[in-house]
Amino acid sequence: MERNLSLSMITVSLTHCLLLCLVVAATAAASNNIITDQQALLALKDHITYDPTNLFAHNWTSNTSVCTWIGITCDVNSHRVTALDISQFNLQGTIPQLGNLSSLTTLNFSHNKLSGNVPSSIYTMHTLKFLDFTDNQLSGSVSSFVFNMSSILDIRLTNNRLSGELPKNICNYIPYLKALFLEKKMFHGKIPSALSKCKQLQQLNLQFNNLSGAIPKEIGNLTMLKGIYLGYNKLHGEIPHEIANLRNLEALALGMNNLVGVVSAPIFNMSTLKIIILINNSLFGSLPSRIGLSLPTVEHLNLELNRFSGTIPSSITNACKLTLLELGGNTFSGLIPDTIGNLRNLEWLGLAYNNLTSSTSKLSFLSSLANCKKLRSLNLIGNPLDGFLPSSIGNLSMSLETLLITNCSISGNIPQAISTKYLFQNN
Ligand SMILES: *[C@@H]1O[C@H](CO)[C@@H](O)[C@H](O)[C@H]1NC(C)=O
Numbered sequence: 001m002e003r004n005l006s007l008s009m010i011t012v013s014l015t016h017c018l019l020l021c022l023v024v025a026a027t028a029a030a031s032n033n034i035i036t037d038q039q040a041l042l043a044l045k046d047h048i049t050y051d052p053t054n055l056f057a058h059n060w061t062s063n064t065s066v067c068t069w070i071g072i073t074c075d076v077n078s079h080r081v082t083a084l085d086i087s088q089f090n091l092q093g094t095i096p097q098l099g100n101l102s103s104l105t106t107l108n109f110s111h112n113k114l115s116g117n118v119p120s121s122i123y124t125m126h127t128l129k130f131l132d133f134t135d136n137q138l139s140g141s142v143s144s145f146v147f148n149m150s151s152i153l154d155i156r157l158t159n160n161r162l163s164g165e166l167p168k169n170i171c172n173y174i175p176y177l178k179a180l181f182l183e184k185k186m187f188h189g190k191i192p193s194a195l196s197k198c199k200q201l202q203q204l205n206l207q208f209n210n211l212s213g214a215i216p217k218e219i220g221n222l223t224m225l226k227g228i229y230l231g232y233n234k235l236h237g238e239i240p241h242e243i244a245n246l247r248n249l250e251a252l253a254l255g256m257n258n259l260v261g262v263v264s265a266p267i268f269n270m271s272t273l274k275i276i277i278l279i280n281n282s283l284f285g286s287l288p289s290r291i292g293l294s295l296p297t298v299e300h301l302n303l304e305l306n307r308f309s310g311t312i313p314s315s316i317t318n319a320c321k322l323t324l325l326e327l328g329g330n331t332f333s334g335l336i337p338d339t340i341g342n343l344r345n346l347e348w349l350g351l352a353y354n355n356l357t358s359s360t361s362k363l364s365f366l367s368s369l370a371n372c373k374k375l376r377s378l379n380l381i382g383n384p385l386d387g388f389l390p391s392s393i394g395n396l397s398m399s400l401e402t403l404l405i406t407n408c409s410i411s412g413n414i415p416q417a418i419s420t421k422y423l424f425q426n427n
Pocket residue numbers: 036039040043097098100
């Protein structure tokens with residue numbers, strides 16, 4: 001009995017000890033991790049050479065917990081650092097290895113002046129979900145890195161000095177990526193077709209680089225895509241017709257490239273599109289007669305400086321969300337629809353350098369435009385528009401900032417409200 005009691009007492013104390021020891025060990029491990037986090041952040045502080053708001057000097061001091069430091073968020077239970085956001089502090093300096101911040105989910109250094117390379121450890125941080133280095137001076141090539149942040153959702157490296165080719169296997173190990181912003185760099189080479197392995201991708205922005213080659217047709221496999229922004233590169237070839245399979249696409253911005261070929265029904269029949277920007281390529285084709293019904297949500301339609309032809313279908317006036325309609329520098333002909341003024345949200349109408357006319361010498365399309373109270377810019381230069389300026393155009397004097405009607409045969413009295421604001425040269 002006694003023996004049993006003392007045995008059980010020993011067992012109890014052993015169990016206690018075991019529990020206690022476990023707790024002590026766990027606490028020690030946790031505080032080790034916290035110390036590791038603190039060391040990593042103090043290493044970052046050491047790499048900052050210019051700190052105009054004294055963020056680091058006054059706030060990131062080792063006698064206070066890292067969890068109270070500006071820009072730091074900790075997990076309430078583990079006290080590990082989960083977010084590091086020191087965006088918009090005008091900081092200069094470099095970025096040390098941060099791989100020891102092993103619970104980090106958000107890393108936001110955007111809008112500073114950090115330079116040097118992106119430390120390699122960042123590309124393998126498996127807890128990271130948001131990486132934002134937008135608007136810094138980071139340099140070096142990303143070509144040789146394996147993007148292996150297996151939890152990453154959002155990568156933003158826009159406006160830095162990074163260069164090289166995009167890694168061919170960029171999407172092999174980042175299956176959950178939703179947004180990739182790599183604008184304003186000096187990336188060259190092709191858009192990797194392996195992008196199609198980022199099956200969750202919703203936003204793809206590679207504008208203002210030096211990318212060449214064709215747009216990979218595999219882009220049509222990325223069924224979640226909402227935005228494709230590839231403008232201001234050197235892309236050539238045709239717009240892959242697979243893009244028309246993207247049933248969630250809202251923005252297609254491919255301007256300022258060397259794209260060729262016909263663009264017609266499949267693209268102009270994507271009812272989800274809000275933004276279509278194809279400016280300055282060598283694209284041709286005509287606008288489908290039902291375009292305004294097929295693009296019910298379009299807000300920006302910019303086809304300027306291409307070789308589109310045919311008429312402007314009067315159904316365009318059904319696209320009542322249009323704020324920008326720019327068709328200048330093509331070879332459109334026929335009548336400007338008299339009902340164009342049904343586009344009440346129109347702020348920008350550009351029809352310059354086409355072969356467009358009006359149905360009447362009273363330029364009834366212009367009278368109808370008097371309904372567009374938000375119209376800021378109207379450009380009709382270089383069309384064979386014979387007729388008289390209707391006086392109702394004066395109703396736009398509050399909104400109009402730019403009115404370009406030179407090199408048309410438009411005559412008549414220019415309403416006082418307009419003539420005092422603009423200079424006219426008719427010929
Ligand atoms: C990462 O943590 C380990 C272990 O605490 C330490 O030895 C190493 O110096 C740390 N590395 C960096 C770059 O902080």
